Amino acid sequence: MVAKKTIFSTPQDAEAAFYDAIERADLDALMAVWAEDEEIVCIQPGGPRMTGYANVREVWRRIFETGQRFVISMSQPVVLQGMLVTVHSLCEQVSLRGGSAEQTAPLVATNVYVRGAHGWRLLVHHASPAPPEAASENPKTLH
């Protein structure tokens, strides 16, 4: 379990902790990745926009409560790395643990990280459905 005071020295560290916590359905570890002193925003695929730490925590609690466990693979990152704000654009393949290949859903995600007193934290996670054929028409990795 990740303690509340975990310091993520890079946005990449925060992102790795975020997806690891989702795969392990570890709510405390997941919420430790989010910024606490900003208005955080979380959009699940096809879901409503959730804002605020308590609301975001509740939506993930409900997801984990279902007992479904996810396996997420990311690809084709586009990164804008700034001094205080970093944006990651990712293509994701999300599948249920033990599920068949047909149950894999392609998503696109925009993750925004901010640097504060406790290192880099997640500010915005916006994930949405992508076409099944190709999550990205023109894959590139830059920056």
Add this chain to the structure above:
Amino acid sequence: MVAKKTIFSTPQDAEAAFYDAIERADLDALMAVWAEDEEIVCIQPGGPRMTGYANVREVWRRIFETGQRFVISMSQPVVLQGMLVTVHSLCEQVSLRGGSAEQTAPLVATNVYVRGAHGWRLLVHHASPAPPEAASENPKTLH
């Protein structure tokens, strides 16, 4: 028509020009809002992730070419305003011009703006479908 060298002195100016250009189907004005020296990212609702100026221009050209014209209203902005990077989270209602109320689609959008030599420009536009009932479960305007 907005000239290429238009300077947007705030992210809000860039955002207003962006949605105005969509409503007028003005491709040159639309593309003038995007950053040119960064790897831009554009995700249409349910569509693939497009990266790069030329690809983003082409996807909007095709949309405008259909002849459909949109009316977009934004609400419930959540803004993280930084010195060099600003993030806007918006709820959108998009309808076809002259269309009925039933043809209105609720969306959520994440727009990332960067400040460069020519003022603020759009770096990321990520729009995706939201539930019809409420685009946001907990509307707030902060910052």
